[in-house]
Amino acid sequence: xxxxxxxxxVFPDTIVQLCIVHQIRNSIKYVGCKHQKEFLKDLKRVYGAxxxxxxxxxxxxxxxxxxxxxxIVIKSWQDKVVDNLRIFVxxxxxxxEALD
Numbered sequence: 001x002x003x004x005x006x007x008x009x010v011f012p013d014t015i016v017q018l019c020i021v022h023q024i025r026n027s028i029k030y031v032g033c034k035h036q037k038e039f040l041k042d043l044k045r046v047y048g049a050x051x052x053x054x055x056x057x058x059x060x061x062x063x064x065x066x067x068x069x070x071x072i073v074i075k076s077w078q079d080k081v082v083d084n085l086r087i088f089v090x091x092x093x094x095x096x097e098a099l100d
Contacts, residue, residue: 018080020047027073039066039073046077 004016024043031039042062049055059077067074 023076023080027076030073031070035066035069039070042066043077 004018007014007016024040024047027043028036028040042058042065045058046055046062049058063074063078
């Protein structure tokens with residue numbers, strides 16, 4: 001978390017987007033081989049969602065489907081969801097939309 005904090009200390013209005021690719025790679029290490037393809041397909045709905053609300057809904061669906069089997073992976077996404085979804089805030093600002 002040091003890098004985002006350092007950037008925001010100098011540029012307080014900056015939105016720092018964490019690298020989704022690194023989080024995906026880190027997550028998939030903990031998913032069984034036979035489930036990886038399906039899990040990645042479901043996970044893509046979270047980070048590929050068109051809005052923050054849609055992403056949060058997809059994350060709930062992901063938790064329902066995979067949470068019992070892979071709780072550590074799901075928790076890592078839940079813990080970082082605010083950081084990972086910051087891009088939606090920026091996109092909405094660029095489009096002139098208000099977020100809930």
